[in-house]
Amino acid sequence: MKLIVGAVASGTGKTSVCLALAAGLIKKGIQVNGFKVGPDYIDPMYMELVTGKTCYNLDPWMSSQEHVQELVSGLPGLSLIEGVMGYYDGPDISSSTGSTAHLTGILGSPAVLVVDARAMARSFGALVRGFVDFEDLGKNIKAIIANGCGSQRHADLLAKALNGSGLPPLVGAIPKKALPELASRHLGLQTPDSREVDPDIEDLFARAAEQYLDLDGIISLAGQTSDPGLIPGFRFQEQSGQKKIRVAVARDRAFNFYYQANLDVLVRAGADLIQFSPTKDRHLPQDIQMIYFGGGYPELYAYELSQNKSLRKDILSYAGSGGHIYAECGGLVYLCRDLKILNGQVFPMAGVLPFRASMLGRRKSLGYVRVSFENDCLLGDKGAEIRGHEYHYSEIEPIKPGQKWKNVYQVENSRQEPKDTLGISLGNVLASYVHVYFGHRPDVAQRIVEWIRGE
Numbered sequence: 001m002k003l004i005v006g007a008v009a010s011g012t013g014k015t016s017v018c019l020a021l022a023a024g025l026i027k028k029g030i031q032v033n034g035f036k037v038g039p040d041y042i043d044p045m046y047m048e049l050v051t052g053k054t055c056y057n058l059d060p061w062m063s064s065q066e067h068v069q070e071l072v073s074g075l076p077g078l079s080l081i082e083g084v085m086g087y088y089d090g091p092d093i094s095s096s097t098g099s100t101a102h103l104t105g106i107l108g109s110p111a112v113l114v115v116d117a118r119a120m121a122r123s124f125g126a127l128v129r130g131f132v133d134f135e136d137l138g139k140n141i142k143a144i145i146a147n148g149c150g151s152q153r154h155a156d157l158l159a160k161a162l163n164g165s166g167l168p169p170l171v172g173a174i175p176k177k178a179l180p181e182l183a184s185r186h187l188g189l190q191t192p193d194s195r196e197v198d199p200d201i202e203d204l205f206a207r208a209a210e211q212y213l214d215l216d217g218i219i220s221l222a223g224q225t226s227d228p229g230l231i232p233g234f235r236f237q238e239q240s241g242q243k244k245i246r247v248a249v250a251r252d253r254a255f256n257f258y259y260q261a262n263l264d265v266l267v268r269a270g271a272d273l274i275q276f277s278p279t280k281d282r283h284l285p286q287d288i289q290m291i292y293f294g295g296g297y298p299e300l301y302a303y304e305l306s307q308n309k310s311l312r313k314d315i316l317s318y319a320g321s322g323g324h325i326y327a328e329c330g331g332l333v334y335l336c337r338d339l340k341i342l343n344g345q346v347f348p349m350a351g352v353l354p355f356r357a358s359m360l361g362r363r364k365s366l367g368y369v370r371v372s373f374e375n376d377c378l379l380g381d382k383g384a385e386i387r388g389h390e391y392h393y394s395e396i397e398p399i400k401p402g403q404k405w406k407n408v409y410q411v412e413n414s415r416q417e418p419k420d421t422l423g424i425s426l427g428n429v430l431a432s433y434v435h436v437y438f439g440h441r442p443d444v445a446q447r448i449v450e451w452i453r454g455e
Contacts (some may be wrong), residue, residue, distance in 0.1 A: 031077025038084035061098035067440030075337025102141035125161035252277035257295030261439020269445035293331025
């Protein structure tokens with residue numbers, strides 16, 4: 001069984017609705033596998049908190065259709081897939097490629113559309129009609145959830161507006177503030193920390209689902225998944241017969257933006273992943289061949305990171321001795337000489353790269369990117385390409401000629417317009433603001449492992 005939850009626009013509450021659905025279905029004894037459309041890191045963390053299982057990203061722009069199909073196929077229970085932005089929104093305004101609608105076609109999955117119902121009655125039907133009829137993929141919208149209902153009478157009016165026009169039925173009407181509030185925002189949703197989240201949040205979501213959603217109707221809908229003609233994907237087997245490389249993965253409150261599929265394919269290529277905390281651990285793990293710094297919010301923990309002097313010293317020494325380091329976005333910021341936050345305070349960072357990272361009051365970059373390599377590097381040979389995503393509110397400086405580092409990336413956005421994003425290479429360090437996705441690319445994972453082995 002599969003079900004995609006889309007929405008008319010960002011901010012209509014589909015994340016909370018998805019969490020309520022997951023909690024309600026689990027309470028009914030159904031096994032729920034969570035997924036998130038697009039490059040988002042935060043929403044999957046919330047889904048993992050509710051389901052207790054890894055939530056994978058499904059992104060047909062950064063990866064392949066076969067990879068998306070393979071991640072979802074053959075799973076027990078119900079695969080619950082949270083969409084991205086509005087139902088038809090993706091990287092290209094001229095098509096629905098990469099959108100929630102696109103995923104319904106790839107997976108043969110029915111969709112529930114979440115609609116903000118405030119201040120609407122009959123117009124609710126007109127809005128839904130527009131989404132259903134806009135493209136053929138609108139026919140995959142099989143049911144509607146009204147969010148922000150004013151009363152039961154309001155919900156009844158919305159249901160009549162749909163039924164009277166031959167539109168998909170209403171399977172949920174959620175009053176304003178009926179769902180638990182998620183954590184406060186910092187550049188988007190705050191990362192969920194189980195120590196800071198209401199311990200009863202799963203039960204609160206489940207009770208809301210039982211009260212305001214037609215769970216039996218939704219289960220029946222999810223069982224109507226069609227066969228899209230799944231293309232057999234590769235089943236990349238774990239490499240055997242060679243010693244694993246030990247990769248230290250920075251993972252704590254400051255660094256937690258990783259695509260799970262990237263980590264999976266690294267393990268299958270021969271990497272042994274050892275997690276450590278840059279805010280708490282005083283030293284690097286022993287006998288490692290590489291450090292992997294993902295993204296995150298180092299600016300929120302700049303004081304803790306700066307105070308961990310022994311670990312910063314370890315990292316600087318490791319890099320200076322030729323150790324391999326790969327860093328993305330927040331990881332790049334941490335490798336810099338120091339970090340200046342918005343109130344003007346400056347905190348020393350690892351000092352591996354000769355830059356100051358400065359937080360900005362407005363977003364610096366957001367969107368999908370294509371990367372081609374100007375030189376051989378950890379991720380591929382000169383001329384090879386990979387895709388990824390950028391999202392950051394910081395910049396690094398000074399960018400001066402004559403420094404020891406070199407740029408090994410040529411970057412363009414999804415519209416094939418050039419960007420000035422760097423791929424900074426210094427010794428055996430590679431760092432960039434780009435979050436790359438290679439979960440569908442065993443060749444990239446094998447390249448990383450072989451590069452580290454020196455093969």
